[in-house]
Amino acid sequence: MFTAVSRIDTPAPFFGGNRLVARRAASYTTGRRVVQVHAVTNVSRNPNMGKLKAGYLFPEINRIKNAHLEKKPDAAIISLGIGDTTEPIPAPIIDGMISSVSGLGTPAGYAKYGGYGPGEGQAELREKIASRFYPGGEVSADEIFVSDGSKCDISRLQMLFGPNRNVAVQDPSYPAYVDSSVMNGHATSFDASTKQYGNITYLSCNSNNNFFPNLAHANDSEIIFFCSPNNPTGAAATREQLTDLVAHAKENGSIIIYDAAYASYIENPDCPKSIFEIPGADECAIETCSFSKYAGFTGLRLGWTVVPENLKFADGFSVKADWNRLMNTTFNGASNVAQAGGLACLSDEGWNAMTELVGFYKENASILKRTFEDMGYTTYGGTNAPYVWVSFDGQDSWEVFTEILEKCDIVVTPGSGFGPAGDGFIRASAFGHRDSILEATERLKKAFTK
Amino acid sequence: MFTAVSRIDTPAPFFGGNRLVARRAASYTTGRRVVQVHAVTNVSRNPNMGKLKAGYLFPEINRIKNAHLEKKPDAAIISLGIGDTTEPIPAPIIDGMISSVSGLGTPAGYAKYGGYGPGEGQAELREKIASRFYPGGEVSADEIFVSDGSKCDISRLQMLFGPNRNVAVQDPSYPAYVDSSVMNGHATSFDASTKQYGNITYLSCNSNNNFFPNLAHANDSEIIFFCSPNNPTGAAATREQLTDLVAHAKENGSIIIYDAAYASYIENPDCPKSIFEIPGADECAIETCSFSKYAGFTGLRLGWTVVPENLKFADGFSVKADWNRLMNTTFNGASNVAQAGGLACLSDEGWNAMTELVGFYKENASILKRTFEDMGYTTYGGTNAPYVWVSFDGQDSWEVFTEILEKCDIVVTPGSGFGPAGDGFIRASAFGHRDSILEATERLKKAFTK
Numbered sequence: 001m002f003t004a005v006s007r008i009d010t011p012a013p014f015f016g017g018n019r020l021v022a023r024r025a026a027s028y029t030t031g032r033r034v035v036q037v038h039a040v041t042n043v044s045r046n047p048n049m050g051k052l053k054a055g056y057l058f059p060e061i062n063r064i065k066n067a068h069l070e071k072k073p074d075a076a077i078i079s080l081g082i083g084d085t086t087e088p089i090p091a092p093i094i095d096g097m098i099s100s101v102s103g104l105g106t107p108a109g110y111a112k113y114g115g116y117g118p119g120e121g122q123a124e125l126r127e128k129i130a131s132r133f134y135p136g137g138e139v140s141a142d143e144i145f146v147s148d149g150s151k152c153d154i155s156r157l158q159m160l161f162g163p164n165r166n167v168a169v170q171d172p173s174y175p176a177y178v179d180s181s182v183m184n185g186h187a188t189s190f191d192a193s194t195k196q197y198g199n200i201t202y203l204s205c206n207s208n209n210n211f212f213p214n215l216a217h218a219n220d221s222e223i224i225f226f227c228s229p230n231n232p233t234g235a236a237a238t239r240e241q242l243t244d245l246v247a248h249a250k251e252n253g254s255i256i257i258y259d260a261a262y263a264s265y266i267e268n269p270d271c272p273k274s275i276f277e278i279p280g281a282d283e284c285a286i287e288t289c290s291f292s293k294y295a296g297f298t299g300l301r302l303g304w305t306v307v308p309e310n311l312k313f314a315d316g317f318s319v320k321a322d323w324n325r326l327m328n329t330t331f332n333g334a335s336n337v338a339q340a341g342g343l344a345c346l347s348d349e350g351w352n353a354m355t356e357l358v359g360f361y362k363e364n365a366s367i368l369k370r371t372f373e374d375m376g377y378t379t380y381g382g383t384n385a386p387y388v389w390v391s392f393d394g395q396d397s398w399e400v401f402t403e404i405l406e407k408c409d410i411v412v413t414p415g416s417g418f419g420p421a422g423d424g425f426i427r428a429s430a431f432g433h434r435d436s437i438l439e440a441t442e443r444l445k446k447a448f449t450k
Numbered sequence: 451m452f453t454a455v456s457r458i459d460t461p462a463p464f465f466g467g468n469r470l471v472a473r474r475a476a477s478y479t480t481g482r483r484v485v486q487v488h489a490v491t492n493v494s495r496n497p498n499m500g501k502l503k504a505g506y507l508f509p510e511i512n513r514i515k516n517a518h519l520e521k522k523p524d525a526a527i528i529s530l531g532i533g534d535t536t537e538p539i540p541a542p543i544i545d546g547m548i549s550s551v552s553g554l555g556t557p558a559g560y561a562k563y564g565g566y567g568p569g570e571g572q573a574e575l576r577e578k579i580a581s582r583f584y585p586g587g588e589v590s591a592d593e594i595f596v597s598d599g600s601k602c603d604i605s606r607l608q609m610l611f612g613p614n615r616n617v618a619v620q621d622p623s624y625p626a627y628v629d630s631s632v633m634n635g636h637a638t639s640f641d642a643s644t645k646q647y648g649n650i651t652y653l654s655c656n657s658n659n660n661f662f663p664n665l666a667h668a669n670d671s672e673i674i675f676f677c678s679p680n681n682p683t684g685a686a687a688t689r690e691q692l693t694d695l696v697a698h699a700k701e702n703g704s705i706i707i708y709d710a711a712y713a714s715y716i717e718n719p720d721c722p723k724s725i726f727e728i729p730g731a732d733e734c735a736i737e738t739c740s741f742s743k744y745a746g747f748t749g750l751r752l753g754w755t756v757v758p759e760n761l762k763f764a765d766g767f768s769v770k771a772d773w774n775r776l777m778n779t780t781f782n783g784a785s786n787v788a789q790a791g792g793l794a795c796l797s798d799e800g801w802n803a804m805t806e807l808v809g810f811y812k813e814n815a816s817i818l819k820r821t822f823e824d825m826g827y828t829t830y831g832g833t834n835a836p837y838v839w840v841s842f843d844g845q846d847s848w849e850v851f852t853e854i855l856e857k858c859d860i861v862v863t864p865g866s867g868f869g870p871a872g873d874g875f876i877r878a879s880a881f882g883h884r885d886s887i888l889e890a891t892e893r894l895k896k897a898f899t900k
Contacts, residue, residue: 039733042703043672045763046612049772052779059569059778084565087557094555097787101551104750105544107883115534116748119509148598148751148785155609155780159633162496163613179779183609222493253492283489296554298566299786301598313495322499328509329502329629330605335598335785336749337547433557 096344121146172422234381376450546794571596622872684831
């Protein structure tokens with residue numbers, strides 16, 4: 001074996017070809033040094049991975065934050081960045097999980113829930129999700145597939161559809177839609193001038209269109225990612241808008257992947273909490289959802305995806321049947337303890353505690369929204385969503401991000417991280433302790449009041 | 451919306467084409483009935499999903515078992531089928547998890563482990579995995595990516611490499627390698643006569659070659675799946691065999707995906723517990739591993755994958771860098787409670803308890819092996835692995851499976867479920883309560899002694 005070489009001046013020469021050929025470690029000379037080169041394999045890099053630019057948004061932000069901390073080691077950083085829950089999990093839910101864990105130490109408890117569970121989730125949990133979140137009977141338990149979270153399901157959905165699809169996303173939107181689309185081969189390369197990947201349709205959502213896109217741009221899209229309440233803008237789509245969306249999908253034969261991860265934050269009765277409240281959505285939509293932002297389950301990992309019985313591919317084959325097959329091949333069920341936690345969330349006590357927790361973060365959102373407005377900024381979101389979308393009048397959003405970090409020791413998320421139409425904005429997340437949120441508003445007011 | 455139609459006599463007509471076209475629900479006549487047809491979407495089914503035959507092995511077995519139970523509702527079924535752990539999780543590991551769950555209900559505990567963890571796993575756990583499982587320093591903590599299990603990582607590895615790869619698998623082997631390869635577009639269609647998918651290289655492992663394949667057949671393979679101790683044959687590869695495997699991969703520039711999920715069952719000192727004990731493996735191998743079969747974590751979901759720093763694609767790009775990017779985009783970390791459980795497994799007390807648990811299942815394996823041999827059957831495996839591979843002298847293995855189920859109310863796994871070279875064998879799993887194992891041996895002796 002060779003000693004690692006941390007940095008080489010010029011690319012190492014290697015022998016390529018379409019067929020596998022014998023490969024040897026080599027040494028070569030750069031300047032005055034003889035550099036020992038690790039043998040490379042003859043496996044080409046997946047070109048779709050090569051198309052992805054920079055890091056995934058949040059690790060990238062973390063990197064910049066850590067660099068700031070190196071310069072200013074005693075900075076008391078407040079994060080309004082990644083939407084990461086901060087409050088302890090309420091007692092009735094903790095109790096449910098403790099009793100599940102204790103059970104796993106006993107023969108009876110282990111026999112019930114210890115081994116491999118059904119790939120699609122425990123029957124009792126699926127029933128409870130159906131009755132709690134779809135009280136109108138729009139969704140039945142066997143259309144619910146329990147998972148380790150929406151982000152994971154989104155990339156499994158990409159596997160389901162396979163490469164080279166026409167995909168549309170809201171712009172701005174949660175980066176996982178675009179990144180997983182690129183990884184899965186739907187996109188051509190990134191265009192530095194438009195800041196878009198080729199062959200992905202970006203549906204601009206902005207204050208001029210009330211954050212609901214012109215769907216005509218998606219006429220050719222096989223798959224439309226749609227998130228409501230939207231991450232990052234906080235916009236919750238109305239019943240009328242979603243009716244248009246469903247009509248559009250049915251008219252064009254598209255499938256909507258509807259991300260409802262923040263649905264419990266909706267308070268406006270005109271905004272449905274599920275796409276399946278819209279008649280016909282069961283023939284054109286899949287819905288992903290999550291316990292992460294409802295009960296502080298970001299680290300526990302529990303979500304679900306609804307694939308309706310009535311959703312069919314063009315040849316009439318059941319999408320749900322393929323999804324079931326895929327889940328059984330690529331996944332082995334959500335953690336049994338997380339599922340016990342989910343079940344505890346859906347008891348009356350758990351449900352009330354969860355509602356209270358959501359209310360707490362909503363109050364944070366309202367404090368942040370009011371602060372920015374008092375400071376003279378135009379804001380969106382923050383009422384039906386845990387995110388406040390703040391306009392910085394067209395300023396480069398990574399510059400605004402850096403300025404806020406440097407002046408206030410506050411991490412926000414630059415709007416352009418969610419797509420080119422997000423430039424000029426920052427997203428402030430309401431996930432934080434109340435005292436941090438209040439301290440953040442003080443620092444912001446001091447440094448950024450117009 | 452239309453009323454669901456459970457069964458239609460003829461395929462529904464639909465309008466297709468290369469471009470998306472307007473789609474409408476339709477009605478048509480079959481016999482005397484007018485059938486209301488659900489609107490299908492215009493999204494074509496992923497042809498790779500269409501290539502997969504039947505169900506995934508274990509759900510398929512479950513279906514047959516349930517049919518048996520319908521005929522014979524009071525059958526006291528014993529499962530020697532799926533490798534699913536049955537014994538409670540040992541106390542020191544339960545205690546670790548209870549203290550983690552309790553912590554999530556407190557501000558301090560939640561601040562430490564409550565929110566999103568690092569996508570690659572908690573630093574402390576990665577360190578402990580490195581020192582416990584790779585005590586020779588073969589693997590460093592930052593090459594370890596903690597996950598929700600090997601099966602899930604295998605399909606994420608497929609995403610990493612992308613479609614259309616030349617893949618080789620041991621025959622027989624764990625079905626997820628082939629199924630995920632088909633789903634990912636490496637294979638052409640299934641050939642009913644050879645019982646193989648086209649374009650996948652099946653490396654026959656049988657008693658004639660001592661269960662180690664002729665690697666010359668894999669000269670063109672970019673990716674070689676290799677499992678040791680093997681599931682289902684129980685064969686553990688020797689140091690010499692693995693040295694050949696690594697030499698072969700380096701010679702041909704292949705990447706080995708080495709599944710070490712049963713490594714802790716190895717007792718033969720000539721059989722390495724990790725591919726990274728072989729010099730040079732860090733330049734040609736990825737290793738997947740799991741807590742499932744060590745500590746009864748099948749339902750908790752915790753595993754890890756080692757991607758070495760020195761592993762490079764043909765262009766010199768780091769495989770680990772792409773894996774890190776992929777994990778951050780498609781995964782959000784293993785459940786924090788499962789990670790706390792993993793950490794508890796690696797304390798001295800936890801390690802001893804885990805070793806004892808592995809010993810218990812190994813004793814089961816030894817009982818099963820002895821029984822079949824006393825009955826006059828030739829067996830393999832069962833000493834360095836929790837699986838006993840029993841020869842039924844060329845009989846169709848689904849027939850043997852059905853006969854054992856009908857005569858003994860015992861579920862085993864038909865060998866051909868693991869690949870065509872598995873026909874003529876059944877796999878008996880040692881995961882069971884001791885009294886079930888003993889009862890199973892009595893039933894088998896009565897019905898099947900030669």
